[in-house]
Amino acid sequence: xxxxxxxxxxxxxxxxxxxxxxxxxxxxxxxxxxxxxxxxxxxxxxxxxxxxxxxxxxxxxxxxxxxxxxxxxxxxxxxxxxxxxxxxxxxxxxxxxxxxxxxxxxxxxxxxxxxxxxxxxxxxxxxxxxxxxxxxxxxxxxxxxxxxxxxxxxxxxxxxxxxxxxxxxxxxxxxxxxxxxxxxxxxxxxxxxxxxxxxxxxxxxxxxxxxxxxxxxxxxxxxxxxxxxxxxxxxxxxxxxxxxxxxxxxxxxxxxxxxxxxxxxxxxxxxxxxxxxxxxxxxxxxxxxxxxxxxxxxxxxxxxxxxxxxxxxxxxxxxxxxxxxxxxxxxxxxxxxxxxxxxxxxxxxxx
Amino acid sequence: xxxxxxxxxxxxxxxxxxxxxxxxxxxxxxxxxxxxxxxxxxxxxxxxxxxxxxxxxxxxxxxxxxxxxxxxxxxxxxxxxxxxxxxxxxxxxxxxxxxxxxxxxxxxxxxxxxxxxxxxxxxxxxxxxxxxxxxxxxxxxxxxxxxxxxxxxxxxxxxxxxxxxxxxxxxxxxxxxxxxxxxxxxxxxxxxxxxxxxxxxxxxxxxxxxxxxxxxxxxxxxxxxxxxxxxxxxxxxxxxxxxxxxxxxxxxxxxxxxxxxxxxxxxxxxxxxxxxxxxxxxxxxxxxxxxxxxxxxxxxxxxxxxxxxxxxxxxxxxxxxxxxxxxxxxxxxxxxxxxxxxxxxxxxxxxxxxxxxxxxxxxxxxxxxxxxxxxxxxxxxxxxxxxxxxxxxxxxxxxxxxxxxxxxxxxxxxxxxxxxxxxxxxxxxxxxxxxxxxxxxxxxxxxxxxxxxxxxxxxxxxxxxxxxxxxxxxxxxxxxxxxxxxxxxxxxxxxxxxxxxxxxxxxxxxxxxxxxxxxxxxxxxxxxxxxxxxxxxxxxxxxxxxxxxxxxxxxxxxxxxxxxxxxxxxxxxxxxxxxxxxxxxxxxxxxxxxxxxxxxxxxxxxxxxxxxxxxxxx
Numbered sequence: 001x002x003x004x005x006x007x008x009x010x011x012x013x014x015x016x017x018x019x020x021x022x023x024x025x026x027x028x029x030x031x032x033x034x035x036x037x038x039x040x041x042x043x044x045x046x047x048x049x050x051x052x053x054x055x056x057x058x059x060x061x062x063x064x065x066x067x068x069x070x071x072x073x074x075x076x077x078x079x080x081x082x083x084x085x086x087x088x089x090x091x092x093x094x095x096x097x098x099x100x101x102x103x104x105x106x107x108x109x110x111x112x113x114x115x116x117x118x119x120x121x122x123x124x125x126x127x128x129x130x131x132x133x134x135x136x137x138x139x140x141x142x143x144x145x146x147x148x149x150x151x152x153x154x155x156x157x158x159x160x161x162x163x164x165x166x167x168x169x170x171x172x173x174x175x176x177x178x179x180x181x182x183x184x185x186x187x188x189x190x191x192x193x194x195x196x197x198x199x200x201x202x203x204x205x206x207x208x209x210x211x212x213x214x215x216x217x218x219x220x221x222x223x224x225x226x227x228x229x230x231x232x233x234x235x236x237x238x239x240x241x242x243x244x245x246x247x248x249x250x251x252x253x254x255x256x257x258x259x260x261x262x263x264x265x266x267x268x269x270x271x272x273x274x275x276x277x278x279x280x281x282x283x284x285x286x287x288x289x290x291x292x293x294x295x296x297x298x299x300x301x302x303x304x305x306x307x308x309x310x311x312x313x314x315x316x317x318x319x320x321x322x323x324x325x326x327x328x329x330x331x332x333x334x335x336x337x338x339x340x341x342x343x344x345x346x347x348x349x350x351x
Numbered sequence: 352x353x354x355x356x357x358x359x360x361x362x363x364x365x366x367x368x369x370x371x372x373x374x375x376x377x378x379x380x381x382x383x384x385x386x387x388x389x390x391x392x393x394x395x396x397x398x399x400x401x402x403x404x405x406x407x408x409x410x411x412x413x414x415x416x417x418x419x420x421x422x423x424x425x426x427x428x429x430x431x432x433x434x435x436x437x438x439x440x441x442x443x444x445x446x447x448x449x450x451x452x453x454x455x456x457x458x459x460x461x462x463x464x465x466x467x468x469x470x471x472x473x474x475x476x477x478x479x480x481x482x483x484x485x486x487x488x489x490x491x492x493x494x495x496x497x498x499x500x501x502x503x504x505x506x507x508x509x510x511x512x513x514x515x516x517x518x519x520x521x522x523x524x525x526x527x528x529x530x531x532x533x534x535x536x537x538x539x540x541x542x543x544x545x546x547x548x549x550x551x552x553x554x555x556x557x558x559x560x561x562x563x564x565x566x567x568x569x570x571x572x573x574x575x576x577x578x579x580x581x582x583x584x585x586x587x588x589x590x591x592x593x594x595x596x597x598x599x600x601x602x603x604x605x606x607x608x609x610x611x612x613x614x615x616x617x618x619x620x621x622x623x624x625x626x627x628x629x630x631x632x633x634x635x636x637x638x639x640x641x642x643x644x645x646x647x648x649x650x651x652x653x654x655x656x657x658x659x660x661x662x663x664x665x666x667x668x669x670x671x672x673x674x675x676x677x678x679x680x681x682x683x684x685x686x687x688x689x690x691x692x693x694x695x696x697x698x699x700x701x702x703x704x705x706x707x708x709x710x711x712x713x714x715x716x717x718x719x720x721x722x723x724x725x726x727x728x729x730x731x732x733x734x735x736x737x738x739x740x741x742x743x744x745x746x747x748x749x750x751x752x753x754x755x756x757x758x759x760x761x762x763x764x765x766x767x768x769x770x771x772x773x774x775x776x777x778x779x780x781x782x783x784x785x786x787x788x789x790x791x792x793x794x795x796x797x798x799x800x801x802x803x804x805x806x807x808x809x810x811x812x813x814x815x816x817x818x819x820x821x822x823x824x825x826x827x828x829x830x831x832x833x834x835x836x837x838x839x840x841x842x843x844x845x846x847x848x849x850x851x852x853x854x855x856x857x858x859x860x861x862x863x864x865x866x867x868x869x870x871x872x873x874x875x876x877x878x879x880x881x882x883x884x885x886x887x888x889x890x891x892x893x894x895x896x897x898x899x900x901x902x903x904x905x906x907x908x909x910x911x912x913x914x915x916x917x918x919x920x921x922x923x924x925x926x927x928x929x930x931x932x933x934x935x936x937x938x939x940x941x942x943x944x945x946x947x948x949x950x951x952x953x954x955x956x957x958x959x960x961x962x963x964x965x966x967x968x969x
Contacts, residue, residue, distance in 0.1 A: 058806060061643070061798045074808060074820075081798035083642060084810040085635070086665050092590075092632040096639025096647060097798070099588050099623050104643075104799050122635070125628040317623075324619040328587040329644030329797055331621060333763045336585040338611040340758040346579065346607075347755045350569035351395070 005078075006030050018054040026051045028075040038190035038216030038231075039068060039138050043075040045193055046107070049200040050077060053248045060105045061097055065090040065119060068145055068218070069111030069138035088119025091126035091135075095317075098131050101327040102318045105204055106133035112153040113143050116171045120152070123173075127180040127209055132316040134203040134210045137173050138190070140218040141229035148221030159226035175294050177211040178287055178309050184210035185290070185309040189234050190217070192305075198246035198273070199307065205248070207268045208316050215303065228301075239297055241282040241306040242275035265310060275307060284310050361475045363454045365556040368398050368423035370434035372507070375447040376500075377440050379411030385500030386417040387750075388521050389507060393421055394570045394752065395517045397562040401427035401868070403749050405943060408595070408688040414443045423562060424875070427752060428868035429944045434557055435510075437503055445469060456555065458503060458510075477551065479506050484542050489535070498539040505543025512554035514561065515544060569755050573720040573746035576756065577676055578603025580724025581648055582611055585764050586674070588647035590625040590636035592655060595688050596744040597678040600650035630655035634662045634675065641666070641673045642809060644769070644797035646728045648674040652744075653682040653695060656702070663737055664703025665811040670784070670793065670834075672731035672738075672767070676724070679743040681942050690942030691745035693864055696918040699739050700892055706831060708838050710738045711892040712846065714746065715867040718753040719890075723846075725758075732767035734841050735795060743913075745865045745944045768794040775804040783807040783818040784830060791837030838893055845891035852885045853897070854904035861901070861934075862911040863889040863919065865944060872947035877954065884909070884954075892922070899927035902934065909954060911937040913945050 006027055014022040026047040031040050050057070057079035064070035066087035073082045085093045094108045115123045115137050126135070141154040150158075153173065154166040177185045184206040188196040196214065203210035215234050217223050223230040228237075242263070249270035263275040263284070275284065283289055290309040297304040326335075372389070376382035383404075390402040401420045407413035420430055432452040438444045438459045445468075448457055453473040459465060461478030470476075481499040489495050508515055519537050526532040547553055577600045581589070591601045601624060608622040627633040633649040640647035651659065656677050666673050681687035682694045702709050710730060712723045723740050731738040768788075775781060775796065781804055784793045793816075796805035807818040813827045814820060821827065862870065867888060874884065887901045887908075902908050902923065910920040917936040923929045937953040939945035 056802065058802050059799050063639070079803055079806050081796075081806050082808040082810075083639075084808065084812065085638075086661050086811060089631060089635045089662070092627070092635025093639035093642070095625065095632075096588065096590065096636035096641070096645075097643040098639075099625070099636070100640040100643035100645030100647070101797075101799065121628055122632055125632065129625070321623050322619050323623055324614045324617060324621050327645075328621075328623070328640075331585075331587060333585065335621060336587065336612070337583055337758070337764075340760050342611065343583070343756055343758045347569050350571040351565075 017051055019056060021051065021054070021057070023047060023051045025079070026057060026077055028073070028078045031075045033068060033071065034220045036219040037068070038140060038214075038218070039072050040075065041190040041193070042136065042138055042196070042214055042216055043072050045190070045196045045200055046076045048193070049197045049204070052197070053201050053204070055105065055204070059103075060107060062107045062109065063090050063094045063097060064109040065111075065114040067111045067114050067143070069109060070114060072109045072138060073107075088114050088117070089122055090114065091119065091122035094133055095126055095129060095131055098133060098317070100329045102132070102323070103327055106131070107204070108133055108135040110135070110137050112137060112139045112141060112151040112173070116152040116173060120171070124176070124180055127177055127182045127211070130181070130183070130209050130314060130316050130320065132208055132318070134200070134206075134212070136212050136214060138214055138216040139173065139229065140216050140222055141227065142218050142222035144218050144221055153229075155228040158228045159224060161221050161224055172294065172298070173213045174211070174308055175291055177213075178290055182211045182309070183208040183311040183314045186211070186307045187213045187215070187303070187305045189215045189238060189303075189305060191231060191235065192238070195240060195244055195305065198244045201246040201248070202244070202267065202271070202273045202307070205246075205267045205269055205271045206310070207312070208314050234303060237302045239302045239304050241293065241304055241308065244307055245274040245276070247272045247274065265312070268312060273307065282306075284308065361454060361473055363456070363475060363556045366434060367558055367560050368421055368562060370421055370557050371430050371432065372419045372421070372435045372437065373433040373447070373450070374417040374419075374437040375440045375443050376415050376417070377442070378407055378409050378413045378415040380439075380500070381497040382415070382417070382439065382500045384525070385504050386419075388518065388525070389504050390419050390750065391521055391570060392508070392513050392517045393419070393559060394565055395521070396514060396559055397565045398423065398559060399425040399427060399564050399752055400570075401749070401751055403429055403745070403944060406689050414440050421559070423564070425564065426872040426875070426947065428872055429946045431946055431948045437507070439499075439503070448474070456557065458506065460499070477506070477510065477547075479503065479543065479546055484546065488538070488542060494535065498535070501536055501539035502543035505540035506547040507543075508540065509544045509547035509553040510551070510555045510557075512558045512560070515540070565752060567755055568752050570750045570752055571717045572599070572748055572750045573714065573717045573742050574599040574678065574748060575603040576717040576720040577650070577724045577740070577742065577747070578605075579607050579756070580721040582607045583721070583758055584646065584725030584728040586646045586648050586728060587621060588623050588625070588637065588640045588645055589649070590627050590633045590647065591649050592627050592630045592633045592651065594630070594652050594655045596680055596748045597650040597652045597655070597676060599748065600676050600678065630658040631662065634659040634673065637673045637675075638662055638666050638671050641731070642671045646674075646732070648676065648728075650676040650678065652678050652680045653686065654684070656695060656699065660703045663709060664705060664707055666737045667703060667707045667709065668811055668834075669809045670735040670795070671809070672735050674727045674731050675737060675739045677739055677741050678747040679741060687942045689744070691743045691865070691913070691944060692940060692942065693741075693743060693866075693913040694918070694940070695741065696912070696914070696922060699741060700922055702739070708893065710734065710736060710841060710845065712738065712740045713863040713890055714740065714742055715864055715888065716753045717746070717751050718756060720746065721756050726846075729765040730844050733765050733844050734792060734837060735767060736837070741864065743865055768792055770794050770796050770800070770805060772801045775801040778804075781805050781807070782816050784814065784816045784833070786816075786833050786836070790840040791833050791835070792840060842893055842895055845893070845895070847895055848890055848898055848901075849888040850886070850897065850901060853901060854885070856883050856885050857906040858882070858884040859901060859905040859908040860884050860886045860911060861889065861898070861908055861919070861923070862886075864913075866911050866913060869945055869947040869950055873950045873954070876947065876951055880955070882954065882958075889919070894923070894926050898923070899929060902927065902929045905933065908934050909937050910934050911945070911950055913939050915940045
């Protein structure tokens with residue numbers, strides 16, 4: 001029930017960002033998810049990420065499917081338009097919305113049931129079509145709203161609260177996204193704000209399809225010892241391939257660099273992602289290597305996180321289709337209607 | 352060559368500009384363009400003509416027919432019985448010859464002699480050694496096969512008295528840009544013409560005479576007209592999944608966009624076409640675009656429209672404009688994919704679960720396909736709901752003679768109640784689903800319009816007038832009642848029924864869509880027998896009030912439709928509370944266009960019962 005508006009108390013010293021908004025301006029309604037739900041941490045991270053990069057809230061469209069995850073858009077950026085569509089079909093709605101107006105930021109929020117089961121087909125095809133958006137899967141390995149059935153991302157052998165064990169291999173959304181051609185693929189953990197926030201900012205800035213698989217434990221139905229999507233397992237087996245910093249374009253000049261940084265990735269608007277060395281010499285530009293790393297870690301029961309793969313040189317759907325600069329939703333009669341004189345000539349071809 | 356069939360010895364009734372020529376071919380043999388050339392030649396002679404393609408769900412090998420009705424009286428529906436059969440398919444030749452009316456003609460390939468059992472003594476045979484001629488005249492195997500079709504068109508020109516210059520003109524038009532093909536095609540036409548002229552008394556008693564009926568007409572199929580209507584109506588996004596018989600809608604849209612929607616300055620595209628992974632995505636994309644303020648559509652048919660049901664409910668309840676072209680084909684299930692039906696009337700009128708209703712438009716002619724396509728976007732924007740344009744395979748995929756397409760340059764798009772940044776600035780509080788004007792139509796905003804006003808949450812779950820989630824049953828009911836009011840308002844934005852006379856006669860007819868093609872002929876024929884009827888053609892759903900008045904003001908109304916279950920009649924009962932006793936169904940559901948003869952028979956058969964009923968005191 002995402003209708004309870006949050007009281008607007010404001011700390012008098014709350015620092016405004018570059019466009020004069022405070023963190024409060026990036027909030028949504030009061031959450032109706034369970035206390036301790038990983039998804040609420042995702043909302044909080046998005047609020048922080050958007051506020052820190054001074055994103056104009058109304059220039060964001062937030063789109064979701066159905067499920068616990070798909071309620072998340074209610075809990076951040078209340079000045080943004082939201083669209084809670086039908087189960088598993090967020091990708092198509094986001095595709096159409098993006099086609100209609102290429103100038104907005106698109107954030108798609110989905111879950112493992114929404115994207116890995118009922119909507120797996122749409123997920124695959126939105127990746128192929130390279131929609132310029134940030135696509136987040138809040139991944140808890142379970143169906144929360146229907147009380148705890150296993151989802152397709154639950155690892156083989158993983159058990160739910162009721163003791164049901166997954167008999168099938170899981171679907172790994174990150175490797176799938178890389179294989180299908182996503183140009184920005186990351187994995188993170190709702191409990192690790194330090195890593196998640198810069199990844200969200202980088203994903204929002206990235207031009208093309210950015211995907212973040214966020215392990216987000218379900219405290220009510222899938223936070224058991226034997227669940228691979230619970231807090232305990234995730235913290236224990238969490239491997240950050242590199243630590244991530246995001247520096248927006250405007251702040252670049254004033255930011256001091258960390259001496260231990262290993263890689264700098266410049267995005268199309270001049271923003272920079274810094275990847276700090278964490279023991280492995282990870283190359284996020286190498287697709288094959290990315291897949292190898294994820295799978296190697298998985299074999300050991302570990303979860304590889306961080307920026308897994310990036311390619312800044314691909315085109316998005318609008319570039320592939322060579323669409324006009326002006327958004328379609330602002331084209332007028334004059335732009336679109338060829339008029340009667342042209343129709344007269346067309347009539348002649350039917351004679 | 353058997354002497355028996357070499358001349359036109361059976362007496363043939365002279366028929367000028369009023370007969371049916373049917374071509375029986377093998378699918379994939381290249382007959383389609385030759386047959387089309389024949390129909391177009393008749394059209395260019397100024398004679399009303401209607402070709403009907405009866406084709407299989409197959410690429411190569413199965414039988415296919417092309418039936419051409421020629422009618423000086425502009426009776427352009429299908430007519431039973433064939434006057435001249437071009438029998439080119441050995442698989443079906445027995446039945447094809449059987450379908451020829453006594454005194455009619457059979458043109459066949461006489462390179463092989465005709466089986467004795469195929470010889471009827473009441474029809475005339477026109478044997479032409481098509482294969483032998485082509486073997487002699489052409490070197491390439493492909494040409495030898497393809498030109499058989501062109502040779503018989505040349506022969507028909509001699510038999511039926513087609514102006515040869517019209518045919519050569521058509522060849523030149525068809526192969527513009529591929530000039531190398533013009534001469535061999537003209538040669539093939541000449542070969543047929545020459546053979547027929549030398550071996551038969553030409554022209555036959557069955558013949559054509561130039562007329563002037565097509566001066567302001569065009570010959571166009573409905574799907575081409577829909578695609579063009581979408582360009583004129585301002586659609587920028589088409590998302591679709593290939594499905595017969597709707598595929599050519601998007602083909603047409605793409606073809607005209609390539610010509611008419613390229614920005615002259617930048618060379619960039621003012622349109623986007625997405626071939627989706629399935630019909631769910633196809634309509635999802637269109638709805639996402641509609642929500643964000645672009646005009647978007649999808650085109651499909653029965654199986655695809657079934658898949659779209661959930662999304663149609665979302666768009667109905669969250670009030671997002673979208674246009675869907677349903678080019679109906681024979682159901683249920685896969686049914687007969689390449690045959691026609693009006694079988695989706697009920698399932699589209701109430702598409703999706705829960706209390707829903709959808710706006711339907713019923714075009715009858717290609718011209719109306721063009722007009723309905725363009726106005727569907729205005730209606731969808733005005734009413735903020737899906738509009739389903741209910742064409743069918745017959746209308747979509749067959750060329751038909753109709754008036755020229757016209758666009759009123761003074762017309763501008765109706766984008767409905769959309770608040771701009773300035774308008775939002777002026778209002779106190781925006782509520783997405785508030786009924787400000789009392790007509791049930793709320794105001795909406797496009798995402799990104801204003802920094803802090805106008806944003807709202809669109810959802811398929813229950814919401815209040817401010818778009819906030821609610822599980823309060825009373826608030827839910829208020830929203831549902833307001834949407835019901837919107838559908839009452841809707842009627843004034845929809846095309847009115849076409850009514851001949853409200854109550855001039857005791858009997859009436861109600862129909863929609865392609866059934867129109869048979870109506871003038873039915874009326875003409877029945878009038879000669881002293882039976883006169885008023886007519887009402889439905890053009891949209893929800894129904895206008897005068898439809899109920901029309902039913903009430905007649906003793907009996909024939910509801911004519913092309914499905915098994917009398918879906919239109921049921922809808923009239925539900926929505927107009929029309930009296931069952933006053934409606935008599937005439938149904939046709941064999942996959943081909945309903946004929947005037949069928950309707951007339953049904954009406955005449957019902958007459959004794961009608962008279963009996965009249966004798967019973969009220």
